[in-house]
Amino acid sequence: MNLSIESVGQWIGLPAWVLQAFLIILAALLLEAIYRIFVKRLDVIAKKTNRLWDDAIVYAGKRPISLLIWWQGLVLAARAISPHTSAIGFDDAFLASLGQLGLVVSATWFAFRLTTGFEHAFVSERQRHQKAYDITTVSVLGRIVRIAVVLTGVLTTLSILEIPISGFLAAGGVGGVAVGLAARDLIANFFGGLMVFMDRPFSVGDWIRSPDKEIEGTVEAIGWRVTTVRKFDKRPMYIPNATFTTITLENPSRMTHRRIFEHVGIRYDDEAVIGQVVDDVRTMLVDHPDIASDQTLMVHFDVFGASSLDIMVYCFTKTKEWTEYHRVREQVLLKIGAIIQSHGAEIAYPTRTLKLEQAEALAAEDTKEGSRA
Numbered sequence: 001m002n003l004s005i006e007s008v009g010q011w012i013g014l015p016a017w018v019l020q021a022f023l024i025i026l027a028a029l030l031l032e033a034i035y036r037i038f039v040k041r042l043d044v045i046a047k048k049t050n051r052l053w054d055d056a057i058v059y060a061g062k063r064p065i066s067l068l069i070w071w072q073g074l075v076l077a078a079r080a081i082s083p084h085t086s087a088i089g090f091d092d093a094f095l096a097s098l099g100q101l102g103l104v105v106s107a108t109w110f111a112f113r114l115t116t117g118f119e120h121a122f123v124s125e126r127q128r129h130q131k132a133y134d135i136t137t138v139s140v141l142g143r144i145v146r147i148a149v150v151l152t153g154v155l156t157t158l159s160i161l162e163i164p165i166s167g168f169l170a171a172g173g174v175g176g177v178a179v180g181l182a183a184r185d186l187i188a189n190f191f192g193g194l195m196v197f198m199d200r201p202f203s204v205g206d207w208i209r210s211p212d213k214e215i216e217g218t219v220e221a222i223g224w225r226v227t228t229v230r231k232f233d234k235r236p237m238y239i240p241n242a243t244f245t246t247i248t249l250e251n252p253s254r255m256t257h258r259r260i261f262e263h264v265g266i267r268y269d270d271e272a273v274i275g276q277v278v279d280d281v282r283t284m285l286v287d288h289p290d291i292a293s294d295q296t297l298m299v300h301f302d303v304f305g306a307s308s309l310d311i312m313v314y315c316f317t318k319t320k321e322w323t324e325y326h327r328v329r330e331q332v333l334l335k336i337g338a339i340i341q342s343h344g345a346e347i348a349y350p351t352r353t354l355k356l357e358q359a360e361a362l363a364a365e366d367t368k369e370g371s372r373a
Contacts (some may be wrong), residue, residue: 021077028073032066038066052125056117064110070103091159108153115145135204139222140197189225192241196222201244205255213247215239257292257316258325264336265308270345274301274309280339285315288335290328292316308348 041060046054079095119142123135202208202219208229209216217231227244229237266274282299285291297315302312313336317328340347 008327015182024073024077024080028069028076031073032069033067052119052121059117060110060114064106064113065092067109068102068106071106072099074103075099091285091328097160097162101157102157104153104160108149108156111145111149111153114147115142118142137197139204140260143224186225188242188245189240192243192245193222193224195226196244198239201249202251202253206251209250209252210247211250213243215247215249243366244351253320255320256293257318258320260313260315260317260332261331262313263302263310263346264303264313264340265310266345267339267348268307269304271344272344273307273343274311277343277345278311280343281311281313282338284335284339286315290318290334292318304331307350307351 039058043058043062045057046058075098078098079092082092082095119138123139125131167181196202204219204222206219207217208219215229216235217229217237219227220230220236221228222241224241226238226240229239231237266277270277278299278301282297285297285299286293291297292315296314297316298314300312301309303310311334315332317325318327320327331348338348
């Protein structure tokens with residue numbers, strides 16, 4: 001007995017084209033279910049490997065391919081129904097274009113997700129192996145690739161739909177002028193972000209400050225329009241990127257060393273030992289493991305102060321970290337105090353000596369005259 005769609009349709013009382021459309025949708029449903037099972041097992045296998053790139057590929061293909069299966073299934077079902085009913089009213093050319101459009105949409109979505117997956121995989125791989133990387137560069141390159149993917153998909157879609165690209169671009173140019181005039185600040189911030197990426201004055205995680213504006217904190221994110229800076233009191237500050245093209249910016253995170261610059265005063269009564277104190281402090285700094293001996297290092301008797309003999313201490317620490325710098329600085333100051341004390345000297349504090357020699361002489365004369373009387 002030969003079975004066909006027509007005979008089965010007659011047997012169950014349905015037109016053959018309805019049964020054909022139903023079978024196509026059923027096949028798409030089964031195929032998508034099988035694909036989901038396959039992807040889940042593939043995801044488990046990918047997570048067991050040490051490489052993260054396969055995870056990115058699996059992540060990219062999960063939803064776009066499911067969309068492609070359903071899209072093509074619905075298009076095939078529409079082709080089966082269209083000649084027999086006016087409810088759809090689509091010709092074969094339009095349905096063929098619709099099928100191509102589904103392929104372009106799925107491919108664009110797949111490429112978009114693949115770029116995102118590769119970006120996350122690259123960052124995770126670098127963090128896991130503790131290798132240096134620039135999150136700003138990775139983020140910007142990922143955005144550029146995603147924009148290129150979306151533009152390619154849009155232009156391909158316009159070509160499939162037979163929309164003249166030249167006319168579209170001309171209309172976009174006229175509209176672009178109007179939009180540009182209305183969104184000057186937005187465009188300025190966009191190009192400001194581009195300049196930040198090209199000039200690289202700072203990166204995510206850097207500590208920045210501006211003497212021109214009240215900007216100081218750690219960079220958390222660099223967007224196309226604004227840069228997020230977390231202030232030291234933990235409040236976020238959202239700065240338009242155009243601001244960075246007009247202000248002076250400091251990046252303390254890129255300093256090579258931190259400076260210790262102090263004036264230590266000892267009493268005038270200890271003038272005899274000041275040379276020995278200076279020599280011992282200089283030797284201590286030269287031998288100190290946390291002081292950079294290849295940088296400028298100066299210890300000198302500097303000035304006769306109002307109430308002290310001032311010694312200038314100028315050197316640089318090897319560390320750049322704020323907390324470690326203060327530990328080293330504290331240690332240096334305590335050692336300087338110990339050196340001063342070891343020579344029997346003392347750190348001066350503000351004092352004032354009043355000499356009353358003439359008054360004492362007059363008092364002495366008065367005493368003599370009184371005794372004669």
